Amino acid sequence: MQKIKVAPSILSADFAKMGEEVKRLEENGADLVHCDVMDGVFVNNITFGLKMVEDIRKHTSLPLDCHLMIVEPEKYVERFVKAGADIVTVHYEACKETLKDTLLKIKAAGAKCGAVINPDTPVSAIEDVVPLCDMILVMSVFPGFGGQKFIPESLDKLRALRKLIEGTGKEIDLEIDGGVSPENAATIKAAGANVIVAGSAVFKAADMRAAIDGIRNN
Ligand code: DX5
Ligand code: ZN
Numbered sequence: 182m183q184k185i186k187v188a189p190s191i192l193s194a195d196f197a198k199m200g201e202e203v204k205r206l207e208e209n210g211a212d213l214v215h216c217d218v219m220d221g222v223f224v225n226n227i228t229f230g231l232k233m234v235e236d237i238r239k240h241t242s243l244p245l246d247c248h249l250m251i252v253e254p255e256k257y258v259e260r261f262v263k264a265g266a267d268i269v270t271v272h273y274e275a276c277k278e279t280l281k282d283t284l285l286k287i288k289a290a291g292a293k294c295g296a297v298i299n300p301d302t303p304v305s306a307i308e309d310v311v312p313l314c315d316m317i318l319v320m321s322v323f324p325g326f327g328g329q330k331f332i333p334e335s336l337d338k339l340r341a342l343r344k345l346i347e348g349t350g351k352e353i354d355l356e357i358d359g360g361v362s363p364e365n366a367a368t369i370k371a372a373g374a375n376v377i378v379a380g381s382a383v384f385k386a387a388d389m390r391a392a393i394d395g396i397r398n399n
Pocket of ligand 1: 190191192193215217248322323324325326327328329358359360361378379380381382
């Protein structure tokens, strides 16, 4: 089993103090910084884009895990890599037949690449691209907002994807995003996830370190 990594989502951070917020994550033991890019079209919310990623890059040495919830991500992936993204993940639902080419574009630009599926997309939709991914992201809420409830059917997808990943013989990370807390982290990890995104559970916790440690160790 791969190392468990905690990737706090800055969607729940104070956007007006982002430099300090990512420093706080680093000081409290986060493994990655999960950056939720939303365009108001692919999802019903708007967050930030290239400039924010570029500026965050100057405030942390943690890997930046950029989750693109945007239409036509193929137009922007190279610029996100240039801005400082270490991992770029793109939605199957935003790419469909261009998914493979978009993943290859991310790799060619020098970052790790990943495919994301929404709660209503089956694992079979991305099965053929699994071997070329560095990471697969399973959405356990419908993307757009933090603080939603974990959809339990996501656990079956994690199990199926962990099996597919094992079949490739490659070290591919399996990430989960949405509604994760120290309380349900153990079940989620047992189902096969090794990269755990958490927004509200980390930023709204009285003790950030305890929340991150809880997600990692529970
Ligand atoms: C949802 C985002 C998530 C979100 C998770 O669209 O992709 O990364 O920040 O937030 P929580 O952990 O609060 O569900
Ligand atoms: Zn996300």
